[in-house]
Amino acid sequence: MLARVRKANERFLPGHLVFGPTHVVLGVNNFCNLRCMMCDVGTENEETNFGANLVGAKTRYMPLDLFERIVAEMKAFCPDAHLALAFTEPLAWPLLDDALAHAREHGMHVSITTNGLLLERHADAVANGACKYLSVSLDGPEDVHDRIRRRTGSYARAVAGIQSVAAKKDPPRISVYCAISEFNVGALRQFLRDMSGLPLERVGLLHNIFVTGPQAENHNRLYDGDLHATPSNVFLSDPAKIDLELLSAELSEIAATEYPFPVVIQPGLTARPDLEVYYRKPEVFIGRRCIDANRMIMIDSDGEAIPVHGRCFRFPIANIRNKSLAEIWRHPKLAEMRRALHRAGGLLPACSRCCSGFGGAIPKNTAVV
Numbered sequence: 001m002l003a004r005v006r007k008a009n010e011r012f013l014p015g016h017l018v019f020g021p022t023h024v025v026l027g028v029n030n031f032c033n034l035r036c037m038m039c040d041v042g043t044e045n046e047e048t049n050f051g052a053n054l055v056g057a058k059t060r061y062m063p064l065d066l067f068e069r070i071v072a073e074m075k076a077f078c079p080d081a082h083l084a085l086a087f088t089e090p091l092a093w094p095l096l097d098d099a100l101a102h103a104r105e106h107g108m109h110v111s112i113t114t115n116g117l118l119l120e121r122h123a124d125a126v127a128n129g130a131c132k133y134l135s136v137s138l139d140g141p142e143d144v145h146d147r148i149r150r151r152t153g154s155y156a157r158a159v160a161g162i163q164s165v166a167a168k169k170d171p172p173r174i175s176v177y178c179a180i181s182e183f184n185v186g187a188l189r190q191f192l193r194d195m196s197g198l199p200l201e202r203v204g205l206l207h208n209i210f211v212t213g214p215q216a217e218n219h220n221r222l223y224d225g226d227l228h229a230t231p232s233n234v235f236l237s238d239p240a241k242i243d244l245e246l247l248s249a250e251l252s253e254i255a256a257t258e259y260p261f262p263v264v265i266q267p268g269l270t271a272r273p274d275l276e277v278y279y280r281k282p283e284v285f286i287g288r289r290c291i292d293a294n295r296m297i298m299i300d301s302d303g304e305a306i307p308v309h310g311r312c313f314r315f316p317i318a319n320i321r322n323k324s325l326a327e328i329w330r331h332p333k334l335a336e337m338r339r340a341l342h343r344a345g346g347l348l349p350a351c352s353r354c355c356s357g358f359g360g361a362i363p364k365n366t367a368v369v
Contacts, residue, residue, distance in 0.1 A: 010294040014338035017294060020078035020329055024070065025309045027087040027300040028099075030057040034089070034115050035150040036139070038181045038208065038237035041088060042150070048230040053298070053310040054088045062301040066321070067099045070299060071106050073325035083108045087298070087310045091118040100130035112172075113137065117154055119161020127168030134172040136162055140184035140191045148183050159198070166199045177204040182241040188250050189257075196260050204264040205251070207278060208239045209311060211350050215282050219349035226315035226333060227340060229350035239279045248272040267358040278353070287357030289346020293338050297329060307337055311354055 006019050032055075036042035040051035074081055083103060090096060091114045103110045111133035112126060119126070119136070126134060136158055139148040145155040165171050176195055178184070184191070188205060195203050211232040219229040251270040254263060267286055269278055277284050290308075298306040305317040305328045318328050328334075341348060347357050 010291075011342075014294065014342045015335040017330065017335075017338070020326070021081050021295060021297050022078075023082045023084050023292075023296045024074055024078070024325070025084045025086050025296055025298040026062065026067070026070065026090075027054060027057065027298060027306070027310065028062040028067070028085055028090050028093040028096075029088055030055045030060055030301055031092070032088045032115075033092050033117055034154060036115075037148050037150065037183065038179060038233050040232055040235070043235040045235050048232050049228075049314045050230075050232040050311055052314050053300070053306050053312070056314070057300040057302040057304065059301040061093055061095065062303075064095050064098055064102075066301075066303050067095070068102060069303075070320060070325070071103060071108060073320060074108065075106060077324070077326045077329070081109075083110045084113070085110065086113040087300075089115055089117070091116075091122050096122060097125040100125050104130045111135065115149070115154070116158025116161045117151075119158060120164045121161075123161065123164040123168060127165050127171045129170045131172040134165060134174045136174065136176050138176050138178055138191070138195075139181070140178065140187045141194055144184050144187045144191075148181070162198055162200075173201045174199065175202045175204065176200055177206055179206050180208055180242070180247070181237050182239070182243070183237070185243055185247045186250065189254060192254060192257075192259055192263065200261045202262045202264055203259070204266055205254070206266050206355065207269060208233070208237070208242075208353070209355055210234050210237075210239050210282070210353050212239075212282055215350060215352065218283065223340065223348055223350075227313050227337065227348065228315075229313070229348075232311070239282075242275075242279050244272055244275045244279060248275055266355065282353050283349065285347055285352050285357070287347060287352075287354075290341050290351060290354070290356045292356035293341055297325075297334075305331075307334055308356060311356070313337070313350075 009018050032041050040048045041054050045051050046055050090112055110131050112131050113135040116136045139145040142155040146152050212234055213231045216229040216231050255270055269275055292308050296308050298309045303319045303321045317331050317333055351357050
């Protein structure tokens, strides 16, 4: 009943949300330790919305007192919300072990999304009840992954980390997510075979999340100011170069194959005509509406709030050192963004290939990979 009331509130009064967030996403540092070819941070395009949201903070690491403040605010305003450590690379945060211990002491549900490079080092802290859900981002079989991440050995270290965490007394539920790009199409079946030996809850194959230059221009003719859009994830990676015939055949075979874990294709497109629309006509909406604008808020290592999560728009809201989480959640700028989404039917032009438009960020129990 409560879920239906919440959905009605989000649908009919998006500018006046009665309920608090279901997820608070933290950007605990302003750098990454890998250089992924399909990511704005990895390609050093830090002026984009996505790049700036992830690395635009002035503080290199979130201080522990700020983390503790966020936990206190969550307990006061949204005690059942999920605390997601997702950006930029949380395992590179020197205070991770202390933060997880603090969250565990206060009964917080914590998830971590990581590239896995430092996972083995933090296996004890991540397990033992400190982290409930662990999502590891991998890009394909070992050679493909290392080439995309531009670091030899990164795949092996991530797999070793997964095995180390899984061997602990009280491990989290572990999932792996793979972003589809022109660099790994044709290797996805082998990737799933390689994953089959790991103790995974599920594997997700995620269609590329991107904003093209023409998409951003079209969006900005209608929406600008706080809702200004920029290209994203299209600098060293080009979604239009994906071999759609090969991808369709590969995903169709994967969908018909049984693995030791569920395989989620997000969004669930496998037929060539559907893939043609997704990758060649990004102005056509695939999803229906952004769910996460009414469910998530992100806070960076400075304490600044970012709408929804790192892939969203970038505009100043408030700092949690100066405003409560409740005040931030109901801030007029966020209310206006939610109303703009509602007036547009659920999505804006720059949102057409964002995971939040496909029924919510994947995985449901954590944040955006």
